[in-house]
Amino acid sequence: MKALQPTGRGDELVVLGDRAEPEPRPDEVVVEVEAFSVNRGEIFKLEAGTGWLPGKDVAGRVVRAAADGSGPREGARVVGHPPAAGWAERVAVRTDALAELPDAVSAQTAAALPLAGLTALRLLRTAGSVAGARVLLTGASGGVGHYFTELATAAGAQVTAVSRRGGRLAELGAQVVPDVASAEGAFDLVLESTGGANLPAALAKLVRRGTLIWFGQASRTPVTLDFFSFFDGPESGTIRHFHYADSDIPDGTDLATLVRLVASGRLHPEIGCSRDWTDTASVLSDLRDRRVRGNAVLTVSAEALAATAT
Numbered sequence: 207m208k209a210l211q212p213t214g215r216g217d218e219l220v221v222l223g224d225r226a227e228p229e230p231r232p233d234e235v236v237v238e239v240e241a242f243s244v245n246r247g248e249i250f251k252l253e254a255g256t257g258w259l260p261g262k263d264v265a266g267r268v269v270r271a272a273a274d275g276s277g278p279r280e281g282a283r284v285v286g287h288p289p290a291a292g293w294a295e296r297v298a299v300r301t302d303a304l305a306e307l308p309d310a311v312s313a314q315t316a317a318a319l320p321l322a323g324l325t326a327l328r329l330l331r332t333a334g335s336v337a338g339a340r341v342l343l344t345g346a347s348g349g350v351g352h353y354f355t356e357l358a359t360a361a362g363a364q365v366t367a368v369s370r371r372g373g374r375l376a377e378l379g380a381q382v383v384p385d386v387a388s389a390e391g392a393f394d395l396v397l398e399s400t401g402g403a404n405l406p407a408a409l410a411k412l413v414r415r416g417t418l419i420w421f422g423q424a425s426r427t428p429v430t431l432d433f434f435s436f437f438d439g440p441e442s443g444t445i446r447h448f449h450y451a452d453s454d455i456p457d458g459t460d461l462a463t464l465v466r467l468v469a470s471g472r473l474h475p476e477i478g479c480s481r482d483w484t485d486t487a488s489v490l491s492d493l494r495d496r497r498v499r500g501n502a503v504l505t506v507s508a509e510a511l512a513a514t515a516t
Contacts, residue, residue: 209294228298236270240313261292265316277301285316305461318475318501322349325450337362345399402427412440476500
């Protein structure tokens with residue numbers, strides 16, 4: 207089958223090539239991929255040159271049911287969150303990391319849900335009740351920022367989103383500012399995903415005994431904190447680390463929640479880029495250089511492959 211393979215080169219991170227068909231375990235189905243989403247974290251792994259096979263967000267149709275009888279039947283439309291190898295014509299996915307799709311949700315829309323949607327949903331769960339809370343969200347331009355803003359404002363939060371491309375975030379109910387310095391605090395909750403100088407700047411805007419949840423370091427710049435800065439405002443504040451995979455709820459269960467919200471019109475994936483998967487390398491460059499707002503989704507097209515071959 208055809209699949210995107212890592213190159214280890216910065217100028218072209220992946221190329222289309224041949225890969226062996228997936229060999230599923232008893233608790234896995236084989237999904238024929240119709241669309242997948244790419245994430246900045248996957249770019250970082252590809253740039254590291256470890257040989258890791260990318261692909262954590264997929265949507266398509268089950269072409270081989272699980273041998274143990276669990277999960278969806280053959281022919282079912284699904285969205286899935288495999289640990290890797292999803293940028294391919296077919297991929298094996300555990301049945302507890304899948305959710306079935308209703309006709310109202312397309313594969314392209316569903317593919318934008320897994321990593322970003324799971325992160326936003328679980329961030330909201332980690333934050334607890336946000337009704338009436340003043341929330342500062344950094345790095346809000348991507349998929350996580352859009353999902354969290356829509357979910358949190360619907361739950362009654364007052365969200366201030368840091369983004370230089372924030373038109374859609376404002377439509378979702380956020381006050382949008384171009385940088386942390388422009389955010390008018392203080393905030394009960396800060397969600398920080400950029401690292402570098404932004405984290406201490408955001409921490410300074412926290413109320414006394416407030417909470418900062420640190421869930422990323424997109425700038426790839428280490429953070430330096432001065433203990434005494436806590437006495438300038440966020441006295442007795444809490445800094446908490448968050449990783450979306452640290453959840454007691456299976457991915458499939460939370461994916462089903464996200465699908466239900468989309469199908470009922472209460473969650474709207476922001477797809478800032480939709481291209482054929484033969485253009486994946488250029489889309490990765492756009493995503494790395496922050497030229498994509500929201501999610502980037504690639505459609506797996508046999509016709510485009512055939513045209514490339516000729």
